[in-house]
Amino acid sequence: xxxxxxxHLIPYGTYLLVWLSLxxxxxxxxxxxxxxxxxxxxxxxxxxxxxxxxLVINYFMHIKYxxxxxxxxxxxxxxxxxxxxxxxxxxIFFR
Amino acid sequence: MANGTIAATLENYLEHKSxxxxxxxxxxxxxxxxxxxxxxxxxxxxxxxVTLGFLMKLExxxxxxxxxxxxxxxxxxxxxxxIMIFLFIIPGIPAVFGNFFLPIQIGARDVxxxxxxxxxxxxxxxxxxxxxxxxxxxxxPIDTGWTFYVPxxxxxxxxxxxxxxxxxxxxxxxxxxxxxxxxxxxxxxAPGMSFFRMPLFVWALYATAWIQVVAxxxxxxxIVLVVIERVLHVGIFDPALGGDPLLFxxxxxxxxxxxxxxxxxxxxxxxxEIIPTFARRTIFGYKVIAFSSLAIAxxxxxxxxxxxxxxxxxxxxxxxxxxxxxxxxxxxxVKVFNWVATLYKGSIxxxxxxxxxxMFIFLFSIGxxxxxxxxxxxxxxxxxxxxxxxxxFHYVMFGGTAIILFAALHYWFPKMFGKMYNEKIxxxxxxxxxxxxxxxxxxxxxxGYLGMPRRYWSYLPEYQTLHIVSTVxxxxxxxxxxxxxxxxxxxxxxGKPAESNPWGGVTxxxxxxxxxxxxxFEKIPVVDHGPYDFSKINENKNGxx
Amino acid sequence: xxxxxxxKEVIKEEARQEAHHIxxxxxxxxxxxxxGMWLFLFTELLLFGGLFLLYMAxxxxxxxxxxxxxxxxxxxxxxxxxxxxxTSSLTMALSIAAIxxxxxxxxxxxxxxxxxxxxxxxxxxxxEWTAKFSHGIAPNSPELLSKPNGEIIFYGMYYxxxxxxxLHVIIxxxxxxxxxxxxxxxxxxxxxxxxxxxxxxxxxLVDLIWIFLFPLFYLIH
Numbered sequence: 001x002x003x004x005x006x007x008h009l010i011p012y013g014t015y016l017l018v019w020l021s022l023x024x025x026x027x028x029x030x031x032x033x034x035x036x037x038x039x040x041x042x043x044x045x046x047x048x049x050x051x052x053x054x055l056v057i058n059y060f061m062h063i064k065y066x067x068x069x070x071x072x073x074x075x076x077x078x079x080x081x082x083x084x085x086x087x088x089x090x091x092i093f094f095r
Numbered sequence: 096m097a098n099g100t101i102a103a104t105l106e107n108y109l110e111h112k113s114x115x116x117x118x119x120x121x122x123x124x125x126x127x128x129x130x131x132x133x134x135x136x137x138x139x140x141x142x143x144x145v146t147l148g149f150l151m152k153l154e155x156x157x158x159x160x161x162x163x164x165x166x167x168x169x170x171x172x173x174x175x176x177x178i179m180i181f182l183f184i185i186p187g188i189p190a191v192f193g194n195f196f197l198p199i200q201i202g203a204r205d206v207x208x209x210x211x212x213x214x215x216x217x218x219x220x221x222x223x224x225x226x227x228x229x230x231x232x233x234x235x236p237i238d239t240g241w242t243f244y245v246p247x248x249x250x251x252x253x254x255x256x257x258x259x260x261x262x263x264x265x266x267x268x269x270x271x272x273x274x275x276x277x278x279x280x281x282x283x284x285a286p287g288m289s290f291f292r293m294p295l296f297v298w299a300l301y302a303t304a305w306i307q308v309v310a311x312x313x314x315x316x317x318i319v320l321v322v323i324e325r326v327l328h329v330g331i332f333d334p335a336l337g338g339d340p341l342l343f344x345x346x347x348x349x350x351x352x353x354x355x356x357x358x359x360x361x362x363x364x365x366x367x368e369i370i371p372t373f374a375r376r377t378i379f380g381y382k383v384i385a386f387s388s389l390a391i392a393x394x395x396x397x398x399x400x401x402x403x404x405x406x407x408x409x410x411x412x413x414x415x416x417x418x419x420x421x422x423x424x425x426x427x428x429v430k431v432f433n434w435v436a437t438l439y440k441g442s443i444x445x446x447x448x449x450x451x452x453x454m455f456i457f458l459f460s461i462g463x464x465x466x467x468x469x470x471x472x473x474x475x476x477x478x479x480x481x482x483x484x485x486x487x488f489h490y491v492m493f494g495g496t497a498i499i500l501f502a503a504l505h506y507w508f509p510k511m512f513g514k515m516y517n518e519k520i521x522x523x524x525x526x527x528x529x530x531x532x533x534x535x536x537x538x539x540x541x542x543g544y545l546g547m548p549r550r551y552w553s554y555l556p557e558y559q560t561l562h563i564v565s566t567v568x569x570x571x572x573x574x575x576x577x578x579x580x581x582x583x584x585x586x587x588x589x590g591k592p593a594e595s596n597p598w599g600g601v602t603x604x605x606x607x608x609x610x611x612x613x614x615x616f617e618k619i620p621v622v623d624h625g626p627y628d629f630s631k632i633n634e635n636k637n638g639x640x
Numbered sequence: 641x642x643x644x645x646x647x648k649e650v651i652k653e654e655a656r657q658e659a660h661h662i663x664x665x666x667x668x669x670x671x672x673x674x675x676g677m678w679l680f681l682f683t684e685l686l687l688f689g690g691l692f693l694l695y696m697a698x699x700x701x702x703x704x705x706x707x708x709x710x711x712x713x714x715x716x717x718x719x720x721x722x723x724x725x726x727t728s729s730l731t732m733a734l735s736i737a738a739i740x741x742x743x744x745x746x747x748x749x750x751x752x753x754x755x756x757x758x759x760x761x762x763x764x765x766x767x768e769w770t771a772k773f774s775h776g777i778a779p780n781s782p783e784l785l786s787k788p789n790g791e792i793i794f795y796g797m798y799y800x801x802x803x804x805x806x807l808h809v810i811i812x813x814x815x816x817x818x819x820x821x822x823x824x825x826x827x828x829x830x831x832x833x834x835x836x837x838x839x840x841x842x843x844x845l846v847d848l849i850w851i852f853l854f855p856l857f858y859l860i861h
Contacts, residue, residue, distance in 0.1 A: 009740055010733075019730040026722050026854075030715070033859035045855035052851045060733045060844045069281070070678060077682040080309045081689045083397060084349050085696065091345065091400065091412035092697045207672045274679040282672040308679050312687035316804075320694075323800060328780035330789075330796035331694070337789025338796070342697050346690050 008065040018059045025052050107513065107610040124209035127611060130195030131511070132216050137191060138580070140182040140223060145573065147175040152535070152569040155562050158553050165552040169238035170253070172550055174230070176241030177258055181265045182223050184496050185354060188361035189307075190219070190272060192503050193300045195511060197276060199604040199611060200294045202285025202620045207278040211271055218268035225261030229254035240550060242351070243318070245332040245343045249325055256322055263318045266311045266350075269357070273307030276300055285603075287622035291382065294602045294626040298385040299364025302392040306353045306360075310396065314350030317343065344406055348399035356395035358492060360388055362499035363430055366452055369506050370434050372600040373449040374441025377627040380433040387426035394423050404475045413472055420470035427463060431456065446598065447521040451502030454529055458494025462487060465540065480550075483543025486536045494532065501579060508583060509597045513610040514590030520582040527575030534568025602626050670834040677838040681845050684808075688849050691801050695856060698793050705790025709798070710860030712777075714768060718858035721764050722850065728757030729847040732816075732840045742830035744823065751820055751836075754843065758813045765806050769799075798857055805853060808846045815839050 029048045037044060058064040063071060108127045111119070120128055151171050154161045163171070194212065198205055206212050230236045234254045239247055243262075248255050280301050284293070293301075320331050321343070330336030332343045371378045378384065400408060400416040434456070443449070465487045468474045478484065509515050538561045543549075547558050554562065596605040607616060699706050735750035776783030779799060784792060819839050822828045828836050 010737060012734060012737060015730055015733050015737065019726065022726045022729075023723060026719065026726065029855055029859065030719050033715075033855070033861055036861065041861065045859055046852075049852050049855055053848050056729060056844055056848055056851070060729050060847075061841055069675075073675075073678055073682070076305070077309060077685055080396065081686065084313070084689065085693060087397060087400070087412075087415070088345055088349075088693055088697070090415045091341075091408040092700055094409035094411035207669070208676060211676075270680075270683050274676055274683075277679055278672050278675045281675055282669055308683055309686055312683040312685075313690045315683075316687045316690040319804075320691075320800060324796075329799055330779075330792040331800060336785075336796070337702070337793045339697065339701070342694055346693065349690075 008062070010059065010062070010065070014059060018055050022052055022055060106613055107608065108613050109513070109610050111613050122213070124205070124213050125613065126194050126198050126205050126209065126212060127511075127615075129212050129216055130191050130193075133186065133190040133194060133219070136216075136220060136223070137183055137186060140178055143227070144175055144178040144183060145576065147171050147178070149569055149573055151175060152566045154552070155554070156566045158556055158559060160553075166235075166238065168552040169240075169550075170230075170236040173237050173240050174226075177226050177237070177262070178223075179492075180241055180354075181226065181262055182219075184358045184492055185265075185269060186219060186272075187358065187496060187500055188365060188503060189276070189300055189303055189357075190215075191500075192296075192365065192507060193272075193276060193361060196507065196604055197279060197297055197300055198283065199607070199615050200297050200602055200626075201280065201283060201288050202603055202616065202622060203279065203283035204614050204616065204619075205283075206275050207282055208275050212275055215268045215271040215275070218264050218271070222261045222263075222265035222268060225264060226258045228261075229257040232257065242347060243321065244347075245321060245324075245338075245340045246334060248321055249333055256325060259318050259322050263315055266315045266318075269307050270311045270315075273304035273311075276304040277308065280304075285619050285622055291385070292622055292625050293385075295367035295378065295381070295384050295388075296361070296364035296602075299360045299367070299388045302388040303357050303360045306357050306392050306395065310350045310353040310357075313346055314354075317346040317350070341403070341406055341408060344403050345400065348402045352399035352402060353392075353395050355491075356391055358496045360391060362455070362496045363388065363391075365499050365503045365506070366434060366455065367430075368600075368602065369448050369452050369502060370437050371627040371629075372506075372598050373444045373446055374438050375444070375599070375629055376437065376441045377625070377629060378433065379436035379439075380429075381625065381627070384430055384433050387429045390426040391423065394419065394426065398423060401470055401475075404472055405479045417470060417472045421467070424463070424467065431460070447518050447525075448502050448506035448598070450522055450525050451498055451505060454525060455495060455498045455502065458490055458498060458532065461537075462490030462492075462494055465490065478543050480548055481543035482539040482547045482549055485549045486539035486543060489536045489539070493536075498528075504583065506598070507604075508586070509593030510604055510609045510611070512587055512590075513593050513608075514586050515593040515597065516583055516586035516590055520578065524575050524579035524582065527571055527578060529575075531568050531570070531572030531575055535565050535572055536568075538562075538565040538568070601629055668832070668834075670832075670837075673834045673838060674841075677841050681841060684845055684849075688801075688804070691797070691804070692852070692856075695797050695801070698790075698797060699856075702790030702793060705788055706794050707860050709791050709794030710857060713798070713858050714771070715858050717764055717768050718854055721761050722854045724757050724761050724764070725847050725850050728754045728761070729844055731757065732843045736833065736837055736840050739823070739828060739830055739833045739836060744826075744829075747836075748820070748823055751816060751823060755813055755816050755820070758809055758816070758843075762806060762809055762813075765802070765809075801853060802857070805846070805849055808849070812839075812843050812846050815842060 025048050029045055032044065033041070057074070063074060108125055111125075120132065123129065123132075150162065151168065154163055154168055154171075194206070232254050234252060236253060237251075237255050237258045238253050239251060239255060243255070243259065248259075280293070280297060323329050324331045324333060324338075328336075330338055332338040332340055334340055367378060367384055398416060398420045400412055401420045404413055404417070465483070468478065469484065469487060505516070505521055539547075542558055542561050542565070545558065545561075547554060593609045595607065595609050597609075598605070603620060603622075604611070606620070731750045731753040735747045735754060738744075738747035738750060772778070777795060778784065779796070784795060816839055819828065819836050822835060
């Protein structure tokens with residue numbers, strides 16, 4: 001069976017640091033939303049959102065400290081999500 | 096409870112002393128009792144569906160009106176579809192036999208979340224009632240077809256919302272069952288029961304459970320959006336407000352195609368159980384079958400838009416999806432070859448469950464091969480939305496899943512109820528079912544090929560001969576089904592007591608008494624060999640008995 | 641090698657059966673609970689995934705109308721709400737960290753803060769929506785229907801996505817209120833805090849969804 005329930009104690013400071021990064025990224029994304037990067041604006045906004053979610057998932061949701069099983073599960077879900085986006089795109093981008 | 100533990104453990108789950116009466120069943124968290132609850136409710140819904148199907152075929156006996164008018168016919172095919180798909184085939188094997196046997200086959204006392212399990216059953220019943228309630232309410236029963244396509248489902252004045260909410264609730268029930276099974280497989284296996292010692296039925300359920308968890312929410316949100324759009328007129332799918340109905344079809348099939356694998360994968364798992372038992376040898380290519388279940392679950396996720404070849408989506412998409420569709424045939428073919436290879440040179444004992452499996456292999460092969468006709472772009476355009484499609488999915492769903500559900504019922508009936516049915520009658524029912532089935536549905540392939548569209552209430556006179564053959568087939572089929580179920584129900588009350596292992600099976604459920612004790616195992620077993628190891632069992636037999 | 645593993649597991653199993661006498665199959669397994677919770681989160685992810693898919697398709701089809709619609713949303717309120725929700729996620733994580741260390745009082749404090757932030761988020765959301773309604777932009781309103789199709793769809797997506805998200809915030813607050821009760825009654829302790837941990841996972845998911853909703857609706861230019 002998988003490793004038993006042994007929690008890794010994350011220091012309060014780490015959480016605070018993650019929160020600070022999240023806030024800064026929010027400020028960043030709002031600030032550069034005013035600047036016109038043309039087509040890649042959306043891409044940048046989504047990239048920042050992706051970085052933010054990685055932080056939340058890894059630290060707030062402890063995935064970084066969880067067993068491999070949970071990481072694998074997450075991978076399955078994300079691959080599924082990505083597949084339906086890509087396959088639907090074959091229709092809507094080529095219609 | 097602490098005193099007399101042993102006695103309580105050995106008491107069988109049907110006659111649990113402290114727990115009698117209807118509420119002891121309705122509030123039971125025992126996975127076996129919940130399995131029985133599902134069985135009873137599902138068979139009930141099945142017969143409602145059969146009745147509707149029977150009436151539809153009766154209506155098609157003559158062109159024009161035979162017994163009902165066109166609008167009633169529309170509600171018949173809708174409800175027949177909704178009931179058979181959402182209430183019978185999707186929950187089907189996992190909810191009944193999965194609940195009952197998954198924990199036993201991995202050597203556990205129950206599923207990981209027993210109370211959640213009971214909750215799933217209640218959701219199932221509530222969802223079912225929602226779907227059926229629309230029949231009796233003002234506005235009339237739903238007439239959209241089971242696919243609920245927009246914009247018609249947004250605009251029709253019939254009771255669409257109730258069945259939609261019903262489907263949503265049923266989806267939730269299905270998700271919770273899947274979630275429960277995945278967790279059970281990961282956390283509740285007996286010592287020594289590694290993943291590669293699990294019976295293939297468990298593998299199939301595991302793969303199915305993943306589809307249930309990751310596909311069902313997509314249809315859930317789609318249904319909610321249709322309800323929101325109907326009630327609040329928020330612009331989402333309605334083309335009058337700028338919406339794109341094709342996106343509904345995408346979202347709908349993103350779930351509903353994988354749902355086909357929710358239906359068929361557990362059936363394939365049952366086949367992988369029955370064949371080794373009656374061939375008296377280990378399954379050929381155990382790991383390949385196990386992985387092919389996962390492969391089907393995965394690829395099954397990538398092919399949904401083959402339901403939309405003629406809907407107007409992009410050519411790129413049509414080609415991609417057509418290609419991907421052919422890929423599904425690979426793992427399915429792998430399974431069939433492995434089953435046949437297992438039978439080859441086995442000492443085959445032709446008992447009732449195996450006969451049903453044989454019927455499955457025949458009917459499912461026809462269903463599968465005609466699927467290629469539909470998966471291929473050019474031929475699909477000729478037969479799309481005709482009886483050909485109807486025939487195809489009845490061969491796959493009825494000839495596949497439902498026939499295996501009957502096989503499973505005959506295979507595990509002695510274990511579940513501790514009674515033995517009359518095997519001769521069980522076998523006699525098979526030719527009736529087989530002949531009725533092929534008369535009913537094979538004619539539909541021909542009708543479809545000749546151009547008979549599906550869901551039509553009337554037809555041109557030249558189609559009548561085939562329609563009559565088909566309708567007569569439906570009578571024979573129903574006769575066979577009545578004989579089969581009658582035989583089982585009779586056995587339930589008057590059957591002889593069954594032995595603990597009537598078929599000589601080797602998976603864990605055959606090592607415990609029939610019916611199983613409340614706690615399944617007196618002591619949690621320690622597993623030190625694969626699931627279909629017949630040599631080992633023969634050795635042990637001498638020591639044990 | 642394999643038989644050694646089996647023996648080890650047998651010993652483990654025997655120990656387990658001693659601890660929980662036969663017949664008690666409701667023993668606690670926090671990892672199972674966590675697996676169950678994560679699987680549930682995946683269903684939520686796919687649920688919103690369907691909506692994001694629709695969003696992608698419609699934004700592609702109505703790029704210009706989405707820009708117009710996006711500029712009509714209040715970016716200041718949107719940003720404030722983002723910060724509130726991110727902070728609530730922090731206090732949620734801190735609440736769990738506190739109970740892990742056995743500090744009930746601190747855990748309570750952080751949990752109450754989380755709930756308060758959640759409520760604040762909803763209040764702001766309420767003002768945003770009612771402001772839109774007072775301008776006549778509500779589903780099926782004549783004002784909205786007079787706009788081009790793309791904008792109707794933009795608001796259709798806006799209302800359904802943020803509405804569903806708000807519903808999740810409400811459910812989250814209800815769950816957290818139960819946790820508060822359990823914490824007070826010592827049903828959640830430093831030894832057994834899986835309930836709080838799972839509720840936290842749910843709350844973070846709600847936050848995650850918003851992380852994507854925010855740029856997709858408020859920051860279109």
